[in-house]
Amino acid sequence: MPGEELQVMQDLAREKVCISCGRPIANVKGSTSFKCPKCGSYEIVRCESCRRGAVKYVCPNCGFSGPN
Numbered sequence: 001m002p003g004e005e006l007q008v009m010q011d012l013a014r015e016k017v018c019i020s021c022g023r024p025i026a027n028v029k030g031s032t033s034f035k036c037p038k039c040g041s042y043e044i045v046r047c048e049s050c051r052r053g054a055v056k057y058v059c060p061n062c063g064f065s066g067p068n
């Protein structure tokens with residue numbers, strides 16, 4: 001059913017997941033989310049372990065890659 005599919009997508013959008021490893025950050029201390037420094041429209045979400053490990057991320061909106 002198309003309606004059910006839409007509901008699932010909305011549920012996924014509501015839960016923030018790390019952009020690098022895909023883990024939900026809801027209960028992860030030290031995780032962060034911030035607007036992309038370049039385009040300012042995409043919300044970058046990073047979990048604590050990816051921040052500590054300086055795991056690379058790429059903004060799907062503009063292609064900006066960090067953390068540097």
Ligand SMILES: [Zn+2]
Nearest residue numbers: 018021047050
């Ligand atoms: Zn992560």
Ligand SMILES: [Zn+2]
Nearest residue numbers: 036039059062
């Ligand atoms: Zn961006």
